[in-house]
Amino acid sequence: MQINHYAPLRATATLFGRLGLSGRSLVIAVPTLWLFVFFLIPFFVVAKISLSKATISQPPFLPLYEWTSDGSLKFNVFFSNYQFLFSDPLYVNAYLNSIKIALISTIIALLIGYPIAYYIARSSESRRNMLLMLIILPFWTSFLLRVYAWIGFLKSNGLVNNFLLQTGLISQPLVMLQTDFAVYTGIVYNYLPFMILPLYANLVKLDSTLLEAASDLGARPIVTFFTVTLPLSFPGIIAGSMLVLIPAIGEFVIPSLLGGPDTLMIGRVLWDEFFPNRDWPVASALAIAMLVVFVIPIMILRKARGAQIEVQ
Amino acid sequence: MAELVSGAQTWKDPNATPFIKIENVSKKFGDFFAVNDVSLNIYRGELFCLLGGSGSGKSTLLRMLAGFEKPTSGTIEIDGQDQAGSPPYRRPTNMMFQSYALFPHMTVEKNIGYGLRRDGVPGRAINERVAQIMDLVKLGGFEKRKPNQLSGGQCQRVALARALIKRPKLLLLDEPLAALDKKLREETQFELKKIQETLGVTFIVVTHDQEEAMTMSTRMGVMTGGKIVQVGEPHEIYESPNSKFVAEFIGSVHMFNGRVIEDAADHVRLRSDDAGCDIQVAHGISCSPDEQLWLAVRPEKIHINRTRPAGDANITEGVVEEVAYMGNHSVYLIKLASGKQVRVLQSNLERHDSGATHGSERIFLTWGGASGVVVRP
Numbered sequence: 031m032q033i034n035h036y037a038p039l040r041a042t043a044t045l046f047g048r049l050g051l052s053g054r055s056l057v058i059a060v061p062t063l064w065l066f067v068f069f070l071i072p073f074f075v076v077a078k079i080s081l082s083k084a085t086i087s088q089p090p091f092l093p094l095y096e097w098t099s100d101g102s103l104k105f106n107v108f109f110s111n112y113q114f115l116f117s118d119p120l121y122v123n124a125y126l127n128s129i130k131i132a133l134i135s136t137i138i139a140l141l142i143g144y145p146i147a148y149y150i151a152r153s154s155e156s157r158r159n160m161l162l163m164l165i166i167l168p169f170w171t172s173f174l175l176r177v178y179a180w181i182g183f184l185k186s187n188g189l190v191n192n193f194l195l196q197t198g199l200i201s202q203p204l205v206m207l208q209t210d211f212a213v214y215t216g217i218v219y220n221y222l223p224f225m226i227l228p229l230y231a232n233l234v235k236l237d238s239t240l241l242e243a244a245s246d247l248g249a250r251p252i253v254t255f256f257t258v259t260l261p262l263s264f265p266g267i268i269a270g271s272m273l274v275l276i277p278a279i280g281e282f283v284i285p286s287l288l289g290g291p292d293t294l295m296i297g298r299v300l301w302d303e304f305f306p307n308r309d310w311p312v313a314s315a316l317a318i319a320m321l322v323v324f325v326i327p328i329m330i331l332r333k334a335r336g337a338q339i340e341v342q
Numbered sequence: 343m344a345e346l347v348s349g350a351q352t353w354k355d356p357n358a359t360p361f362i363k364i365e366n367v368s369k370k371f372g373d374f375f376a377v378n379d380v381s382l383n384i385y386r387g388e389l390f391c392l393l394g395g396s397g398s399g400k401s402t403l404l405r406m407l408a409g410f411e412k413p414t415s416g417t418i419e420i421d422g423q424d425q426a427g428s429p430p431y432r433r434p435t436n437m438m439f440q441s442y443a444l445f446p447h448m449t450v451e452k453n454i455g456y457g458l459r460r461d462g463v464p465g466r467a468i469n470e471r472v473a474q475i476m477d478l479v480k481l482g483g484f485e486k487r488k489p490n491q492l493s494g495g496q497c498q499r500v501a502l503a504r505a506l507i508k509r510p511k512l513l514l515l516d517e518p519l520a521a522l523d524k525k526l527r528e529e530t531q532f533e534l535k536k537i538q539e540t541l542g543v544t545f546i547v548v549t550h551d552q553e554e555a556m557t558m559s560t561r562m563g564v565m566t567g568g569k570i571v572q573v574g575e576p577h578e579i580y581e582s583p584n585s586k587f588v589a590e591f592i593g594s595v596h597m598f599n600g601r602v603i604e605d606a607a608d609h610v611r612l613r614s615d616d617a618g619c620d621i622q623v624a625h626g627i628s629c630s631p632d633e634q635l636w637l638a639v640r641p642e643k644i645h646i647n648r649t650r651p652a653g654d655a656n657i658t659e660g661v662v663e664e665v666a667y668m669g670n671h672s673v674y675l676i677k678l679a680s681g682k683q684v685r686v687l688q689s690n691l692e693r694h695d696s697g698a699t700h701g702s703e704r705i706f707l708t709w710g711g712a713s714g715v716v717v718r719p
Contacts, residue, residue, distance in 0.1 A: 247457035
């Protein structure tokens with residue numbers, strides 16, 4: 031006799047169906063619940079804190095509402111935290127600098143990542159897997175350790191300086207650590223795989239007969255690249271750039287370990303407000319403002335991508 | 343040199359200079375010969391079909407002409423110029439790809455104009471020529487569409503227009519009609535031929551479809567195992583195949599095995615157990631006594647009789663096993679005494695033929711002494 035292994039499942043499905051829940055809504059419910067609990071609720075908590083006032087107490091901010099002695103509900107809503115962000119140029123500068131550093135890093139990562147992704151995509155299949163493994167390999171070491179390793183490379187008696195001194199190219203060690211250069215190096219190095227992988231995924235799908243067709247019609251290889259390969263890899267460029275740009279804007283570890291005291295990035299300012307200053311409301315306001323700064327470029331890029339997908 | 347009309351049959355003129363000269367060309371992939379020592383001359387204005395099954399090397403030969411593959415040995419000359427070392431973008435050829443290879447991010451207009459833009463033709467001239475060629479392939483009104491908004495037949499036209507717009511000396515077409523449905527394919531065959539005659543461009547078409555090759559080509563080359571086994575006009579290939587392979591590859595055919603018992607200057611007689619009778623061939627062939635040969639007879643050249651016709655050769659007996667009514671003709675499946683099955687085609691000349699041959703009838707089959715071709719394996 032054949033046992034129907036699916037019978038209990040089917041019975042459950044029928045039960046949920048009677049309750050007005052289909053399998054589809056159940057599947058969607060899990061990520062929805064996850065996002066609600068771990069993203070939306072914390073977001074509102076932070077938004078709430080950003081509207082209160084800092085005090086020296088536990089927790090270090092005033093409650094948003096309280097019952098007064100005459101029994102009425104009193105709201106203590108302060109927008110001053112947001113005003114404060116604009117009154118001190120530190121914050122605006124930190125935002126602008128974060129965006130600048132993230133943008134430049136993204137462009138450098140794209141310029142380095144594109145040829146690598148192209149090369150991997152054009153390699154033979156067995157070689158391709160090996161090369162992809164090499165790209166992913168650094169992830170097997172802690173992110174923090176890899177950033178520390180760069181200190182060893184870049185410090186004044188580090189590997190790079192020692193090598194340059196010994197070969198006689200320089201007579202004095204270069205100051206590389208605690209500069210913007212070190213921050214760019216760290217960000218590009220750490221986020222390069224996130225640029226390469228989506229670009230590779232795009233380029234590997236590129237139909238090679240399109241390249242042959244271009245060549246047949248009189249396009250030299252470089253012209254083929256700019257008229258066919260590059261425009262068709264646009265979605266990969268967007269995806270890779272988003273994956274580098276967005277985390278790079280909020281990056282905290284790399285600028286604090288590799289950057290100098292004057293490397294102003296929003297992640298560090300946020301940290302300083304939360305912990306050394308213990309001004310949670312201003313820090314929360316900063317976080318919310320950062321979110322706004324993020325959401326706008328994401329929406330623009332998504333729209334561009336949507337248009338591109340429509341074209342394809 | 344005057345422009346030659348495709349009806350001129352240049353290939354029959356022994357003094358004509360070939361337009362494309364392929365000499366002892368081989369292409370090896372590893373240890374495998376994709377194309378094995380092929381020599382072929384193609385003349386200006388021809389529509390030459392390379393016909394063969396998959397893996398016969400026809401596409402590799404085409405790709406060598408386009409410059410995508412380098413011959414391992416041998417030379418390719420186009421219009422008197424050796425093409426060795428010349429990359430695809432410098433060759434006077436254009437190719438229409440089997441997958442069409444239209445650029446998905448460009449409109450129809452941009453796709454077609456791509457080749458002219460690469461040559462630095464000024465914008466206005468490009469627009470004029472694009473409009474002209476779109477007219478020729480009947481694509482007017484689709485200028486601003488993207489390839490994904492076109493049907494298969496429309497994509498095929500864009501691909502053709504894009505390959506033709508640079509007025510190449512030689513147009514290479516890789517299975518140009520394979521992706522179209524049967525009806526559209528048949529229409530397009532004639533249209534392609536007409537366009538080719540209008541423009542006077544030399545076409546080389548790769549196809550696995552023998553009907554397509556027969557319909558379109560001025561001459562065709564049958565390929566197998568990396569070699570060209572026969573080159574000729576469609577009727578030559580069909581009526582005088584030079585091997586069992588070609589006979590069987592082009593159209594349907596019956597092969598009767600026989601032993602030479604009489605070898606005269608004006609006829610040959612074979613004894614065939616296969617056919618169950620003697621086979622008389624009404625012309626002399628070079629053969630040795632007792633040699634085993636094959637007679638290839640096309641189904642439409644075999645006749646059915648109820649009574650035994652006069653004669654002592656080319657007459658055999660069989661039982662009708664199956665009759666398939668196809669409208670314009672009927673196909674009879676007949677089993678011979680030797681157990682061999684023979685398909686015979688008869689045109690249905692009358693509407694309700696009560697006297698038509700029916701199943702399980704015992705009948706006689708005959709064919710003329712000149713109807714079959716003697717081939718060797």
